[in-house]
Amino acid sequence: xxxVKYLTYDIVQLRRKEVIKGLKVNSVGKTIKHLxxxxxxxxxKKIIPYMDLGAYKVMEEExxxxxxxxxxxxxxxxxxxxxxxxxxKYRDLFVLGCLTGFRFSDYSDIKPKK
Numbered sequence: 322x323x324x325v326k327y328l329t330y331d332i333v334q335l336r337r338k339e340v341i342k343g344l345k346v347n348s349v350g351k352t353i354k355h356l357x358x359x360x361x362x363x364x365x366k367k368i369i370p371y372m373d374l375g376a377y378k379v380m381e382e383e384x385x386x387x388x389x390x391x392x393x394x395x396x397x398x399x400x401x402x403x404x405x406x407x408x409x410k411y412r413d414l415f416v417l418g419c420l421t422g423f424r425f426s427d428y429s430d431i432k433p434k435k
Contacts, residue, residue, distance in 0.1 A: 322376065328352055350380035394419055 328349045363369045
């Protein structure tokens, strides 16, 4: 399918000011899943005519969940960085990310409202 090919190889995304082409398998699968849900809803409401969505398979691959234990997180949080006080901010942001589930990119772009 050309849409899946586009998502896998051609779509352009900006990551850390670097251009990357293509999405990973689970991102493609999630996009297909959302598209199917949207189209089924539109068909149910008779906004668009019925179409067979059987050809759109949701792709998925198993991923490893990597996480720190409470002990490891506590060691990082209590690490003495007084010799490099500029690193304290980054340590705190890292711990915040671990506790909230946010990725670094989720909260590193937050700016005060002017």
